[in-house]
Amino acid sequence: MIKRCILLLFFSLTCQAEQLIPGEMINQDLERALPEYQYRQLEAGEQRFSVLFNEHTIANNMGVAILINDFGMPHLGPQSLGPLAGYLNNEGWVTLVMTAPDVDFHPLQNTGAEQQDPPAESTKPSEPAVRLSAEQLEQFETLLSERIAAATEFAQSYPGFVLLVAQGISAAALLDSYAEQQQGLPDALVTVSPYWPDPQRNHQLAQKMASLTMPVLDIYNRWNNAWTLSKRQQRLIAAQKALKLHYRQREIIGTDLIAGQYPYLAREVQGWLIHMGW
Template identity: 40%
Template structure:
């Protein structure tokens, strides 16, 4: 007798399989590794350091559900880190189904005056119109709409645990420092897991636009970062979502109040943090690590 797989679980499996096959089709066999994430397979992309002496491994975790090897992930950042002596491990974060209400988009559109542009990229002319924020990031940060159910939250947390434990086994093949660079909601989940002691601690973590797109969770982000037991570089940009920007000051204040060592917050001035900004971001990361003596 076969057991039926719940629809949400099957959807996550299908998404993971699709991402895995996309990466396998677009990469040469020596460029990726297949890891076991519990009973499921996942693919990570390995790029070796370009220096004679490697600093260690930098694990790049993009926004949830984005292909880690695509231009929408952090793949374009990897070569700059390779030049600074890092072996990079590109990871595709687990997918989470946000329960975004249909009225959200209509509320956002009706809140604009007739004279205001409706193009979501108008504020950032350099952005790619095909690279718009996901719907959950477009909900106002003051909204009390619950889009992450308790069951989904626990499942996502478990998925991250399985993923990062598998990636850690691969990272151990590369001696040196362990650096985590995580984006958006992935950064929030990892900050929580490291703060809770659920994962093996890296030597440092870089967060990019950290947030949870739900008010009661997002207000916890400053405390989560402050109690993360490793150095933190907190990167944000004026074109990040309201969820990220609404806690920017609180994140810095909480780190000061908690007497957190080696916390640095930096706003990257200029266009949205993407391929255009990655050379600057890589130098910012390198400068911070050099300051700490790496």
């Protein structure tokens, strides 16, 4: 009888856990771990999501910086943009750190042995383990645009600029969206290792980035995945051909994003903004 009760309890808990989607679990983890003043709850269409919130720490208020992590990364996960927020706060930015929306695809993961050498510029991205359909990509782009719109509306309650810092697939989705609409643009965009895990879409990123009217800071690292690195030079050439104003491409030295690189990344962002007269 006792064994049966234990099995029923275990089955019940398992069913409840399966009903939670990853995004909801991330939101719950954030809300349980932090006091209310360190996060905000936003709504975008049918989405309800939590963002990590921090005020600027100096008298000068630059505006609001919205940081969007790569697909599948929690707010403060390793190699996410979360740790960058504190450095931007010290430069006068109010920061919102948000996760990418949940869809039914997962980017290709490196399951092989530990990488010994960074991929060369000529490295071609391997085929994705699961082919991503156009519907899945469009769904991700639409849901992300809705989240950005909600965060931008929240940012309007603060004076100053709106700066977007996006990473990985999230950065690629925003480049696609802004290139098509050319409206509702932020004052500036920072892309950190942008890529689509799809050959055709990834190839088109360079021209879409070059077509944007807003300033773009293009950040990469030589230890990024091959999807990003294979098109790095193409993005630079496309921007130069388009005579794109206030485009800058910078390499973050060292391995992929780790604790010691966030101050360097923040200095690259702030130096670029100062160069533009902000």
